[in-house]
Amino acid sequence: MRLAGTSLPDQKTGEDAALEIHLPHPVFDSHFHGLHIEERGMDADRLLAALFSSGLTGAVDVAVDENNFERRLQWAAIHSRLRLSAGIHPSSSAENSALSWDERLEIISNQAKHPKVAAIGESGLDFYREHAPREIQMRAFRDQLDLAAALNKPVIIHNRDADEQLLSLIRDSSCRMGVLHCFSSDWETARQALDLGYYISFAGNITYKKTENLQDAAKRIPEDRILIETDSPYLLPQPVRSRKSNHPGYIGFTLEALAAIRGKEPEHLARQTNENAMRLFS
Numbered sequence: 001m002r003l004a005g006t007s008l009p010d011q012k013t014g015e016d017a018a019l020e021i022h023l024p025h026p027v028f029d030s031h032f033h034g035l036h037i038e039e040r041g042m043d044a045d046r047l048l049a050a051l052f053s054s055g056l057t058g059a060v061d062v063a064v065d066e067n068n069f070e071r072r073l074q075w076a077a078i079h080s081r082l083r084l085s086a087g088i089h090p091s092s093s094a095e096n097s098a099l100s101w102d103e104r105l106e107i108i109s110n111q112a113k114h115p116k117v118a119a120i121g122e123s124g125l126d127f128y129r130e131h132a133p134r135e136i137q138m139r140a141f142r143d144q145l146d147l148a149a150a151l152n153k154p155v156i157i158h159n160r161d162a163d164e165q166l167l168s169l170i171r172d173s174s175c176r177m178g179v180l181h182c183f184s185s186d187w188e189t190a191r192q193a194l195d196l197g198y199y200i201s202f203a204g205n206i207t208y209k210k211t212e213n214l215q216d217a218a219k220r221i222p223e224d225r226i227l228i229e230t231d232s233p234y235l236l237p238q239p240v241r242s243r244k245s246n247h248p249g250y251i252g253f254t255l256e257a258l259a260a261i262r263g264k265e266p267e268h269l270a271r272q273t274n275e276n277a278m279r280l281f282s
Contacts, residue, residue: 019047020240021249023055024256025270028277029248030201031122031156031181031229034061034075035068040233040245048079051249057081057274059248060281062122062156062181064089065096066107076116083118083281085156086111090125093140094132101136105143112151118281120148121156122181125169128160138169145173154178154280157198163189170196179280182231187217194225199280201227204237204246207257218261227280228254228273 034044051059058081061072065088076082086108096104112120123144125137132140148155155178159166163185176197183190183200190200200221206214218226232246237253240246252266255273259266 019050019249020243021051021054022240022252023051023249024252025267026055026057026274027228027251027255027270028057028274029059029230029232029251030179030227030273030277030281031060031062031203032232032248033064033234034072036064037233037245037247042233042245042247044075045078047247047249048075048082051247052079052081054249056248056251058083058277058281060085060118060156060277062119063087063108063111064122065092066104066111069111073114073116082116084114084116085119085121086114086117087119087121087123087144087156088140089122090137090140090158091129091131094136101140101143105147108144109147109151112147112153117153119154119156119178120144120151121178122158123155124158125162125166126158126160127162127165134165138165141166142169142173145169145175148178149173149175152177156181158182159185159189167192167196170198177280179227181229182235183217184214185217186213187220190217190221194222199225199227199276201229202254202258203229203231204235204250204254206254206261207238209238215261218258219263223272224276226258226269226273227276228258228269230254 038044060083062085157180179199181201182203230251236246256266259269
């Protein structure tokens with residue numbers, strides 16, 4: 001699990017620390033947050049270089065707001081297998097007092113036209129934390145669905161305790177291409193999303209105890225519509241849950257857990273999710 005000969009400096013201490021990687025098969029991380037990984041003290045440039053040389057076939061660095069896009073573009077310019085998204089998380093949809101929502105939407109619209117940007121998001125609804133009023137979240141999600149449809153790019157969807165409202169907004173839009181990331185709902189929600197043309201992505205929470213509904217859904221997703229992700233630096237998989245932060249090199253734990261739930265070999269699931277991610281994110 002440890003990548004021999006590779007060390008990354010901790011940005012807070014300046015000390016080198018060995019990088020742990022668990023990539024038993026080449027695999028695509030469909031969702032991680034590079035800026036947040038840096039905030040946790042890791043050197044994202046060296047991390048990505050180590051991961052892409054160790055079996056990571058591709059990855060999508062996902063936005064939560066319109067800020068620091070140039071920094072993210074620097075990574076994408078260096079790493080040919082890295083793609084970006086452009087969008088505003090539901091919890092960030094009411095945060096920028098200096099700009100109106102229409103001005104923020106114009107910014108992400110311009111960012112989304114960059115050739116390295118493969119998706120819109122992450123957008124969606126979060127009725128668990130409710131860092132923004134529900135009406136604002138719903139408007140932001142609706143506008144980003146419309147943007148994704150206009151640009152013919154998939155939308156990356158965040159959903160927390162908002163199944164019914166989220167599916168209703170998708171149905172009312174013309175956007176029929178995207179992914180429900182870090183899926184945490186039940187099979188009925190997944191089934192309806194699949195009927196609308198969406199993919200379903202699973203993260204480290206699939207490895208946790210007491211996730212029967214989630215695991216039941218994971219068994220039923222059609223093979224050509226399933227993705228895996230780390231959502232790093234969040235949601236560390238169970239085998240490394242005591243670590244400080246998650247990163248894309250831990251995606252192998254999620255791969256193995258999901259393969260066991262589905263009764264498949266991890267190598268088979270790795271190939272299939274690679275194909276699915278390449279298809280969705282072009």
